[in-house]
Amino acid sequence: MASLTFDGVGKTFGENVVAIANVSFKIDDGEFVVLVGPSGCGKSTLLRIAAGLEELSGGRLLMDEADVTARGPEDRDIAMVFQNYALYPHMSVYENMAFGLRQRKMPKAEIDRLVREAAEMLDLSRYLDRKPGALSGGQRQRVAMGRAIVRHPACFLMDEPLSNLDAKLRVQMRSELKLLNQRLGVTTLYVTHDQVEAMTMGDRVAVLQPIGHAGESNLQQIDTPQVLYDRPATMFVAGFIGSPAMNFLRAELRRDGEALEASVAGTGQRFRVPATPALAAYAGRAVVVGIRPEAFEVTAPEEAVFHEPIPVAEALGADTFVFFDIDSPPVGIADIGEEANLTAKGRSRLVARIPPARTPRANERLPL
Numbered sequence: 001m002a003s004l005t006f007d008g009v010g011k012t013f014g015e016n017v018v019a020i021a022n023v024s025f026k027i028d029d030g031e032f033v034v035l036v037g038p039s040g041c042g043k044s045t046l047l048r049i050a051a052g053l054e055e056l057s058g059g060r061l062l063m064d065e066a067d068v069t070a071r072g073p074e075d076r077d078i079a080m081v082f083q084n085y086a087l088y089p090h091m092s093v094y095e096n097m098a099f100g101l102r103q104r105k106m107p108k109a110e111i112d113r114l115v116r117e118a119a120e121m122l123d124l125s126r127y128l129d130r131k132p133g134a135l136s137g138g139q140r141q142r143v144a145m146g147r148a149i150v151r152h153p154a155c156f157l158m159d160e161p162l163s164n165l166d167a168k169l170r171v172q173m174r175s176e177l178k179l180l181n182q183r184l185g186v187t188t189l190y191v192t193h194d195q196v197e198a199m200t201m202g203d204r205v206a207v208l209q210p211i212g213h214a215g216e217s218n219l220q221q222i223d224t225p226q227v228l229y230d231r232p233a234t235m236f237v238a239g240f241i242g243s244p245a246m247n248f249l250r251a252e253l254r255r256d257g258e259a260l261e262a263s264v265a266g267t268g269q270r271f272r273v274p275a276t277p278a279l280a281a282y283a284g285r286a287v288v289v290g291i292r293p294e295a296f297e298v299t300a301p302e303e304a305v306f307h308e309p310i311p312v313a314e315a316l317g318a319d320t321f322v323f324f325d326i327d328s329p330p331v332g333i334a335d336i337g338e339e340a341n342l343t344a345k346g347r348s349r350l351v352a353r354i355p356p357a358r359t360p361r362a363n364e365r366l367p368l
């Protein structure tokens with residue numbers, strides 16, 4: 001096992017495509033870190049840098065204390081699992097798993113032991129003679145894992161390894177992979193664009209954004225899933241983590257005696273916000289307020305802040321998402337990256353998560 005450190009890493013393609021800039025973070029020995037972010041944010045490039053498949057334009061990569069920046073992929077003691085599994089169709093499961101070891105001229109008996117051990121761990125022992133074409137998607141995915149495991153690498157690199165599976169299998173494999181990682185204790189860097197996958201699997205999650213301006217870094221925040229959710233460092237992270245996404249409202253913060261309230265831009269609707277010293281410092285200023293969908297409550301009409309018709313309600317069984325619009329200038333895409341809650345014509349669309357018992361009829365007004 002080893003720790004893996006990105007130290008001021010940058011990657012420019014050609015003259016001027018800055019894909020990665022100023023990325024620094026450390027994955028501890030045995031830790032599972034997920035890279036997540038929208039398309040083009042540089043996830044795959046960072047993984048390929050770790051694998052030694054891309055040369056750096058700046059910075060260093062360390063494994064434990066050793067600088068491996070100049071080392072080729074074969075000298076890095078890593079194993080990679082790809083999205084398409086890259087299995088050899090004409091080889092059996094056994095041969096697929098043994099292939100890399102044979103290439104290293106490992107003794108036959110040792111190969112056999114390692115392959116059978118990994119097959120046992122992955123519940124593949126019954127399928128060792130089959131060709132990949134005669135396996136289910138989930139089994140193929142496990143063979144790809146097996147091929148990485150037999151090498152006992154210091155570090156696993158995984159590029160969207162579950163994205164070719166159907167939704168149900170993906171959820172199942174998510175927990176299997178996580179359990180496997182806990183059992184093996186191998187340092188893992190895992191790429192996905194799916195924030196639910198990131199949140200459920202990562203010991204820590206690194207949220208990336210495409211480079212927009214000079215001097216920026218792709219890395220917005222790296223922390224545990226709960227901290228990302230509760231204390232996002234940027235509006236981008238706030239908007240990216242959570243489903244449905246956080247609501248953003250333009251408002252002005254005002255003092256009300258000891259208390260602090262937000263007055264929504266355009267509508268004047270008012271609600272209390274926690275009067276922490278940090279927030280109080282913004283009194284009298286225009287701000288953007290973020291409200292998680294589950295922070296809304298259905299209340300008595302005279303206490304409601306929002307009492308708008310609900311054109312769309314999605315009843316999911318355990319809870320219901322209700323959408324409504326208010327006449328407040330929306331927070332634009334440019335402010336938060338991709339997932340803005342906005343509608344046309346200067347209105348903002350909000351979403352609240354409420355108990356299923358309160359699912360409204362179409363266009364009913366719900367006091368929130």
Ligand code: ATP
Nearest residue numbers: 013017018019038039040041042043044045046193
């Ligand atoms: P996706 O989720 O769509 O796979 P990603 O987050 O993995 O995206 P990367 O593939 O790492 O993103 O790409 C980051 C940026 O670098 C993108 O703007 C991409 O167009 C650019 N890029 C990647 N590879 C090359 C290349 N070989 N030549 C030029 N530009 C590249």
